[in-house]
Each structure stands twice: as C-alpha cells, then as structure tokens.
Amino acid sequence: MKQNNDLILNATDLTKRFGDFTAVDSISFSVRKGECFGFLGPNGAGKTTIMRMITNHLLVTEGTLSVLGMNVSTNARKVKSRIGIVPQENNLDMDLTVIDNLIIYSRYHGIGKREANIRSTQLLDFFQLAEHAQSPLMRLSGGMKRRLLIARGLINEPKVLILDEPTTGLDPQARHLIWQKLRALQSQGTTLVLTTHYMEEAEQLCDRLVIMDHGKILVEGSPVELIKEHAGKEVLEIRLLENEGRDDCIESVIGDAGLDGAEVECSTDTLYLYTEDAMALLSRINIGSERSILHRRASLEDVFLRLTGRELKE
Amino acid sequence: MSEPTYQVRQATEPRGPIKWPDVTHRAVYVWFRDFKVWLTYYKASLIGNLGEPLLYLLAMGLGLGKMVGTVNGIPYIAFLAPGLMCSAAMYTATFECTFGAFTRMTRQQTYDAILATPVSLDEIVLGEILWGSTKSLFSGVAMLLVMSLFGLVKSFWALLALPLVILVGLLFSSLSMIVTAKSQSYDFFSYYFTLGIAPMFLFSGIFFPIENLPEWAQTMAWFLPLTHGVTVSRALFTGTVSLGHLADILWLAVFFLIAFTFAVGAVRKRLIL
Numbered sequence: 001m002k003q004n005n006d007l008i009l010n011a012t013d014l015t016k017r018f019g020d021f022t023a024v025d026s027i028s029f030s031v032r033k034g035e036c037f038g039f040l041g042p043n044g045a046g047k048t049t050i051m052r053m054i055t056n057h058l059l060v061t062e063g064t065l066s067v068l069g070m071n072v073s074t075n076a077r078k079v080k081s082r083i084g085i086v087p088q089e090n091n092l093d094m095d096l097t098v099i100d101n102l103i104i105y106s107r108y109h110g111i112g113k114r115e116a117n118i119r120s121t122q123l124l125d126f127f128q129l130a131e132h133a134q135s136p137l138m139r140l141s142g143g144m145k146r147r148l149l150i151a152r153g154l155i156n157e158p159k160v161l162i163l164d165e166p167t168t169g170l171d172p173q174a175r176h177l178i179w180q181k182l183r184a185l186q187s188q189g190t191t192l193v194l195t196t197h198y199m200e201e202a203e204q205l206c207d208r209l210v211i212m213d214h215g216k217i218l219v220e221g222s223p224v225e226l227i228k229e230h231a232g233k234e235v236l237e238i239r240l241l242e243n244e245g246r247d248d249c250i251e252s253v254i255g256d257a258g259l260d261g262a263e264v265e266c267s268t269d270t271l272y273l274y275t276e277d278a279m280a281l282l283s284r285i286n287i288g289s290e291r292s293i294l295h296r297r298a299s300l301e302d303v304f305l306r307l308t309g310r311e312l313k314e
Numbered sequence: 315m316s317e318p319t320y321q322v323r324q325a326t327e328p329r330g331p332i333k334w335p336d337v338t339h340r341a342v343y344v345w346f347r348d349f350k351v352w353l354t355y356y357k358a359s360l361i362g363n364l365g366e367p368l369l370y371l372l373a374m375g376l377g378l379g380k381m382v383g384t385v386n387g388i389p390y391i392a393f394l395a396p397g398l399m400c401s402a403a404m405y406t407a408t409f410e411c412t413f414g415a416f417t418r419m420t421r422q423q424t425y426d427a428i429l430a431t432p433v434s435l436d437e438i439v440l441g442e443i444l445w446g447s448t449k450s451l452f453s454g455v456a457m458l459l460v461m462s463l464f465g466l467v468k469s470f471w472a473l474l475a476l477p478l479v480i481l482v483g484l485l486f487s488s489l490s491m492i493v494t495a496k497s498q499s500y501d502f503f504s505y506y507f508t509l510g511i512a513p514m515f516l517f518s519g520i521f522f523p524i525e526n527l528p529e530w531a532q533t534m535a536w537f538l539p540l541t542h543g544v545t546v547s548r549a550l551f552t553g554t555v556s557l558g559h560l561a562d563i564l565w566l567a568v569f570f571l572i573a574f575t576f577a578v579g580a581v582r583k584r585l586i587l
C-alpha cells in the first residue's frame with residue numbers, strides 16, 4: 001500500500017475511554033508535513049490524552065492513530081524514534097545535570113556517545129542554556145527547565161515535535177524566546193503539533209488548529225478563517241449597569257434597531273455584539289451616557305469562548 | 315510530614331493472552347542511567363557496602379561466635395559470613411528496587427520520560443532489575459573483601475559467590491519491582507520488609523542450620539529463595555560444593571524468571587492505561 005508521506009499524523013475515529021468515561025470521543029484529524037497544528041480546548045477537553053496516545057503512554061480504545069504512516073499501536077518503537085515529545089508535566093531527570101539529561105536521553109534513542117555529546121552541546125546553545133550545562137536541575141528556573149524539556153524532545157532530530165502546553169507558566173520573555181525557536185524549527189522543516197491555552201500563542205504559531213471540548217472537535221481551520229467564520233470582524237463589549245438584567249440591557253441598548261447580521265451574546269456582566277461594521281452598528285443602537293463600552297477587533301479568544309461557553313469547565 | 319500517596323490505577327483496556335516481556339539490548343540504557351546517577355554518590359554507597367558486613371562480622375561473628383563456638387564443625391564466623399553475603403545482596407537489591415524504583419516511577423516520573431523514547435516499559439523494568447543486581451554485586455565484592463580480611467576466603471571457589479549474588483540480586487530486584495508496582499506509598503514497603511524480607515533473613519539458614527528447625531519449618535524454609543542462595547554460598551566458601559547445588563541454582567534461576575515476568579506484568583498494568 002502506498003503511504004501518503006505528506007500526512008505526518010492521522011487520526012480516524014480515535015476514541016479513548018477510561019472506564020465509563022470517554023475522554024476522547026471518536027475524533028478525526030490529520031497534520032500535514034511542515035505545518036504547525038494546534039489543539040485548543042478548555043481544561044479536561046482531552047488534549048493531553050491525544051498526545052499521550054501518540055506516544056503509547058495510553059492505549060487507543062477505538063479507531064486508528066498513525067504517525068508517518070505507521071500505526072502507533074503496532075509500531076510503537078519506530079514511531080517513538082521519529083517523534084519528539086515535550087510533555088505538559090516536567091519529567092526531566094532530577095538526578096542528573098543539565099547536559100547529562102540530554103546525553104542520557106540520547107542513549108535511550110540509541111545515539112552513539114560522540115554524536116550524543118555533539119547534539120547535546122548544540123541544543124544547549126540553541127536554547128541558550130550552554131552556561132548551565134553542568135548545573136544540577138534544581139538550580140534551573142521554570143523557564144530554563146521548559147527550554148531544556150524542548151531541547152530534550154529534539155535530541156533524536158525528530159520529523160515532528162509534539163508539545164503539550166510548551167509555554168504555560170512562563171514570563172513573556174521566555175515565551176517569546178520559545179516561539180522564536182519553534183518558528184526557526186518549523187522553517188527548518190520540522191512539523192509542530194502543540195496544545196495551548198494561550199490564544200495569542202495559537203495565532204502566532206499555528207497554521208491550522210482545532211478547538212476541542214468534551215473530547216470532541218468543535219471546529220477546525222486556520223486562525224484567520226475561524227475568526228472570520230465564528231466571530232466576524234469587530235466586537236463591541238458593553239458592560240451591564242449595576243443591578244441590570246440581561247434582557248433589560250438588550251432591550252435598552254438594541255431596542256428595535258436593526259442588527260443587520262450582527263450577533264448578540266450576553267454573559268453575567270457584559271453584552272457582546274459581533275459585527276462586520278461596528279461603526280454602523282454604533283450609530284443605530286442606544287448606548288446611553290453611563291455605560292462603558294469597548295470597541296475591538298474580533299480575536300481567536302472570541303471564537304474559543306463562543307464555542308466552548310463562558311462558564312468554568314472543571 | 316505525610317508522604318503523598320500515588321494511586322494504583324486500574325487498566326482499562328481488555329488484556330489479550332499473556333504478552334511475554336518485550337526486551338532488547340535497550341534495557342542496558344536504563345541500567346546505564348542508574349549507574350551514572352550512582353557515580354555522583356558512589357563514595358557514600360561503597361562505604362555503606364563495606365561498613366555493614368564489617369559491623370556484622372565483628373558483632374555476630376566474633377562477639378556471638380565466642381559463645382557459640384563451632385557449627386557443623388566450622389567456627390561460627392565462617393558459618394555465618396557466606397550467608398550474610400547473600401542477605402546483603404538481598405537487602406541492597408530490595409532497597410534499590412523498592413524505595414529507589416518507586417521514586418523514579420512516581421515522584422520523578424523517570425519512567426514516563428523514558429517511555430517517550432524507543433525504550434519499552436519492559437526494558438525499563440529489566441534495566442532497573444539489572445541495576446538492582448549490580449548493586450548486589452557491589453555489596454558482594456565488599457563482603458568478599460571483608461571476609462578475606464578475616465581470613466575466611468580459602469579457595470578460588472569463593473569467587474563463584476559473585477555470580478551467585480548477581481543471581482540473588484536479580485531475583486530480589488524482580489520481587490521488589492512487583493511490590494513497587496502494587497504500592498500506593500512508601501508506607502507499603504514496611505509491610506514487605508516486615509512480612510517478606512525479615513523472615514527471609516531469619517529463617518534461610520544464615521544464623522543457624524535449617525536442620526535445627528522442626529520438620530514443617532524446614533519445608534517452609536525450602537520455599538524461601540534466600541535459603542538456596544545461602545546453601546550454595548556456604549558450600550562455595552567451605553569447599554563442599556557438589557552437583558546437588560546445581561538444583562539450588564536452577565531453583566533460583568527459575569524463580570527469577572517467573573518473578574521477572576510478573577514484575578513486567580505488574581508495572582505494565584500500573585503505567586500503561
């Protein structure tokens with residue numbers, strides 16, 4: 001059978017159940033060569049569960065999952081030798097120094113001693129960790145640990161790098177450095193698969209992404225497409241007055257002004273108007289003098305919140 | 315301070331027929347990782363290895379030995395030391411593959427990290443067991459040195475005690491990995507030490523000949539793995555080896571293979587859901 005080499009990752013009706021609980025519910029997606037593919041979704045959506053099925057940490061319950069044309073369930077070793085993993089939870093080896101973390105990890109991949117030294121040194125340089133090479137792990141800050149974790153995922157020169165929340169908990173400098181490194185990797189031909197809770201990160205990095213909830217994929221597309229389709233162009237945020245009900249607010253602001261395709265959504269304290277032309281809409285509706293109002297471009301966050309709801313997930 | 319407990323999770327996938335351990339040379343990478351870490355504290359470790367038998371031989375061998383005199387025609391210290399060599403191997407392997415392995419499996423998530431590479435879980439288990447038995451070998455070498463100080467090493471047969479302690483180490487490392495895979499917290503190990511290891515230490519013929527026990531207790535002792543190690547070790551040091559001892563070796567080897575298979579199964583059940 002001829003394999004489609006452009007399909008780096010392919011899932012068909014992929015399902016994962018823990019007892020009666022379905023964490024990943026019959027989802028299908030594919031990741032093409034060279035792209036950066038994102039998984040977004042609230043806590044518990046099933047993102048990590050998918051990542052861990054790719055590495056065989058979790059067994060697939062139903063459906064198929066293949067990497068570079070190889071089924072992960074039957075070809076685990078080969079799959080794992082070609083991919084790089086950056087897990088959500090730091091699992092660096094606390095008993096080893098920074099550089100030994102990389103060298104020992106290369107041994108697991110069967111990389112020879114000389115080559116392991118060369119690659120480890122290069123990766124420490126690339127991630128600006130060279131001066132900490134001999135430090136014990138406890139001396140590293142969170143940002144340095146995360147960089148080392150990414151470096152470790154690259155030790156086998158993988159075709160595809162899988163990152164589970166690569167920048168959670170990092171300061172803006174560290175985050176921007178990681179983005180820059182990931183873009184550099186992508187331009188060298190590495191396919192990236194990542195999960196994130198940061199919409200900005202997804203907009204910055206992802207060519208395509210899916211938004212998930214309750215183990216299902218809600219939408220798939222490029223950030224621009226998704227924003228256009230699910231949030232429109234512009235947003236007006238109008239704060240409710242004290243003790244004002246939603247319906248009262250909608251009544252007094254919109255009244256019988258024509259919405260002209262604009263969509264209305266209301267949370268406990270804010271009225272959202274999604275529209276193609278905010279200025280035109282503003283001229284028709286009645287804000288009054290005491291309401292605070294914000295006019296901004298629609299973003300991926302709007303898409304996310306509209307699709308997955310505004311209430312807390314867990 | 316209370317130790318965190320780690321849930322022993324239940325596998326959710328239906329298991330097919332028994333899957334035999336899937337092991338290759340990659341287990342050595344895991345062994346090497348443990349060795350590399352050991353190199354950072356080897357001095358303390360070796361001092362422990364040497365100090366413990368020294369204390370035992372002084373206290374029990376010389377102190378107690380003075381009252382006991384001879385056992386089966388040999389001085390008590392010469393009777394005692396070969397058995398202690400086996401129990402030291404047992405304890406070293408057991409500590410490594412309970413407390414040590416449990417820390418790596420749970421708190422440090424070392425197995426989780428290795429599992430993302432081409433090394434299989436079965437190889438991780440084997441690597442840990444190989445490392446446990448390597449530490450048994452270290453304790454065996456230390457014991458051999460101390461025994462030669464006491465003039466207890468009389469023939470080259472004694473060198474064969476080193477492969478013997480490796481075998482004892484493999485066996486007890488495997489048993490410990492089963493216990494580790496089933497444990498929720500470090501507290502669990504105290505049961506294993508009190509109910510499993512301590513009786514082994516006391517009733518496997520290290521301190522007195524098994525024949526001193528009532529018939530039923532002798533039969534029980536035959537089922538203790540350490541008994542066979544002690545028997546062979548004593549024969550090697552007293553120059554009374556016979557073909558019959560091959561049966562003891564076989565007993566140990568078969569027990570090891572069974573325990574290893576169960577260890578692999580138990581760790582798989584815990585970690586791969």
Ligand SMILES: Nc1ncnc2c1ncn2[C@@H]1O[C@H](COP(=O)(O)OP(=O)(O)OP(=O)(O)O)[C@@H](O)[C@H]1O
Binds near residue numbers: 023043088
């Ligand atoms: N081993 C397990 N046993 C039972 N349920 C599990 C297990 N692992 C995950 N789950 C459940 O599966 C669901 C999906 O979890 P998962 O970790 O994949 O979410 P996630 O999208 O990565 O969330 P987060 O953004 O918080 O990391 C959650 O409800 C979680 O409680």
Ligand SMILES: [Mg+2]
Binds near residue numbers: 047048049088164
């Ligand atoms: Mg997650």
